[in-house]
Amino acid sequence: MPSGYPTVLVCYKGQGIGKESTTMKIWRAVKTNFFSQGFADNNNPIYREWGMLGHGGYDWVEYQGNPIYWDMDIRGTVLKVEVDSNGGIGVVVLTQSQEGNFKHIFWHILPNPPVSPGDILETGNVLAYADSTGKATGSHLHRGMKEVELDSFGNWATKNHDNGYFGYLPIEAYFTNEFVLDYLARLKKQVSLLSQLVEALRALIGLQKKLKNIYVP
């Protein structure tokens, strides 16, 4: 794993895609942890226009030009670099494991990513650089995941295509608990500030008592 790859060591195991997730883990694909939109958020009418019930993936804010890393704990094979009708550019990666076969998409990236179809990705390999190509209001990574199966023509066909998200799935259960750790770090800071406040109040009360002692008639 290259240095600078943003990992944490503890892993969250939860319910994933209707079953217990035990073999697949998803680390962090970007260095920031600014999670800007989750799965199925539907504040923007664009998703209905696209025929989806809501957002079919996960968005992290990332500065333009910053690396996007292969975030799975298993190897992936680059299937293609794709350009959508809005000019959005993405890398599509396949994984095959006991959990099933999955397509992973990393979208809104800069043109000419450093990977080509057939490349094998190890955890932490850089697969793209962040941008805002396509339908995006700012530079960010859109990450999505679909379960796929080989059809009779030898193509990877999407399972659950009619789930309202063209087969894109909620994948929180596979996320490592980096979010929890970040939250805990923030909480710790807040507790520390609160305890400083308590100390300050205690000192103030002490001062008030002293003042009372001075002015009691």
Ligand SMILES: [Zn+2]
């Ligand atoms: Zn998105």
